[in-house]
Amino acid sequence: MMRKSLIAACAVAALSFGAGVAFQTTVSAPALAETKGTEASSNEDIYRLLDLFGNVFERVRRDYVEPVTDQQLIEAAINGMLSSLDPHSSYLNAENYKDMQVQTKGEFGGLGIEVSMENGLVKVVSPIDDTPAFRAGLQPGDLISHLDGKPVLGLSLQDAVEQMRGKIGTVIKLTIRRDGKQPFDVNLTRDVIQIKSARWHREGDIGYIRLTAFNEKTYDGLKDGIEKLRKEIGTDKLHGFVLDLRNNPGGLLDQAISVSDAFLDAGEIVSTRSRNAEDTQRYNARKGDLTDGLPLVVLINDGSASASEIVAGALQDHHRAIIVGTKSFGKGSVQTIIPLAGHGAMRLTTARYYTPSGRSIQAVGIEPDIEVRQLKVADGAGEQRRRAEADLPNALKNPNAPADKKDADKKPKDSKAAPDAGEDGVDVTPASAADGKAEDYQLSRALDILRGVAIFRERQTSVQ
Incomplete structure (x- = not known):
């Protein structure tokens, strides 16, 4: 009973605070009466549900087949509440929160x-x-x-x-x-x-840069790679860059903005729109393209998620790059890490992000300008489709999708889809590029495109 009383006391405190905030708004008498009635009904529902929670908590604590601690039960309840909202909201205990902070540092x-x-x-x-x-x-x-x-x-x-x-x-x-x-x-x-999130090498007269994640060191690595490739190949001979974002699960929003900004002179990069319209934020590019406008191809696939899709979407909408590969993962939501004093943190989905043209890619993904599937040399088969954002349980719907598409999204997904892409925080390099035994077909096509652009430009110059 003491525990249930404590839960009820916490509920009273929370509800009293909420009521105080609500009454600060000036409303007419009838509206105020209606508000009070609605609020009272809502409070009764909350009390009833909290009482249900208290009963279940006490029963599990007393009768479960093996002893469980109060902390285990409460943390599991919190995590269940958050994870039921969407695939990316969750509770991080103190240890997991510390691990996450370490990982973002690279x-x-x-x-x-x-x-x-x-x-x-x-x-x-x-x-x-x-x-x-x-x-x-x-x-x-x-x-x-x-x-x-x-x-x-x-x-x-x-x-x-x-x-x-x-x-x-x-x-x-x-x-x-x-x-x-x-x-x-x-x-x-x-x-x-x-984790060296940026790697690079030359492909003849073309610079190849692969970003494996978006951590605190990503932009600096990209900048370093561009500078070194320009020196190695020679500014006069350099015909363009390939930016490889395949199987990049994403990461920090500010790094995605900085990487996009590296190739843009002006214009919006991304906007985030939350529950309240006044909280909309827009992020714009600053003057200065690190490549001086050289042709750019961006490689994506179904493992390119979140921050990777911000970059690909911004460069695609500004016609700054040709997007090559297969459709991206489709994670168009923003998670905010909210520290909980002494108890880790919670990761809560607080907004959707939109490309400069106003597209939400949530559960839809970025469609490449030129679709190129990765071929398996061993058997000639195309690459296998893996699970995408739209396949995940409780995935947020795309607000731009037509009604029939939203209804279609509610249908059960293929349970045999491959494991999640984009949320594992590990680099999954395209197998054909990693093992060195097979041609990276998508990269070869990207290089062909850039060399074709270079030939076209040279011919135009000679005619003039």
């Missing part, structure tokens, strides 16, 4: 493996240079079946990643399946993993 304790999910097992896409995984000889295509002797099957990719990360200096045992070999164990000692 370094953490881990093994140094870029991974994806395949048939329920963790697949090594590529070990990161000079990391425990790289030094232990892990190879692209290796499958991780067990972590410390416990099967991976049944875990989400995020759960598996969290188990592989941990305190620096601690050891974890991975059971590896490799083609042509019996399963074997590898003991890896966790170390500081620094």
Whole structure:
């Protein structure tokens, strides 16, 4: 009874505060009476529901088959409330909140493996240079079946990643399946993993830059890559850039804005629109294109999400880049991290974002200007469709979608869709580019486009 009284007392305090705010607005007498009646009815409903919660809480606490702590129950209830809203709202306990803060800084304790999910097992896409995984000889295509002797099957990719990360200096045992070999164990000692979110190299007379995530170091890495490629290739010989955003799960909004700004001289980059119209925010480009207007191709696929889609949408709407690849993931919502003193934080969806032309890409994605599917050289098959934002349970609907499209979105999705893309916080490099054994078909087509543009410009200049 003491606990139920405490819950009720908290409810009274919350409701009293809410009522005080409501009455600050000047209304007519009839309207005020109606407001009071509505408010009283609402308060009764809240009391009744809080009483229901208190009853369930006490019953579980007393009669569940195994002991559970009050903290476990309350945190689970909070997380259930948030996760029922949409796929991206959630509760972060103190430990998870700390991990998230570390990840956005671009370094953490881990093994140094870029991974994806395949048939329920963790697949090594590529070990990161000079990391425990790289030094232990892990190879692209290796499958991780067990972590410390416990099967991976049944875990989400995020759960598996969290188990592989941990305190620096601690050891974890991975059971590896490799083609042509019996399963074997590898003991890896966790170390500081620094995520280099920008990588680059030259493709003849074209600069190639891949962004693997949007953390605090992304824009600086992009700027460094552009400068070094210009010096390496030569300003007079450089014909353009490929910006590879494939399988980039997103990250920080301010970094997406900065990366877009790097290629634009003016104009809106993105706007965010929340529940209240007065809270709309618009972000504009500043003068100065780091590439001096050189031709640009942006590569995307169904693993390009959130911040990646902001960049692709802004450059597409301003006709600054040709978007090549396949339709992006379609995560057009903004999450705000709200710290909860002494109890971690909550990640709450607070707005949708819109491209400069006013498009919401929520559950729709960015359509490429030129669709190019990644071919599998081994069997000639096209790349497999993975799950998109619209397939996720409780996904927000696109406000621009026609009524029939919204109704269609309510239909059950294919339960056999591949694991989530765009929310795992790990780099999943396109397999054909990572293993070095097969041609990266999408990149080849992007290079062809830029070389074609260069030839066309040279011919125009010679005619003049």
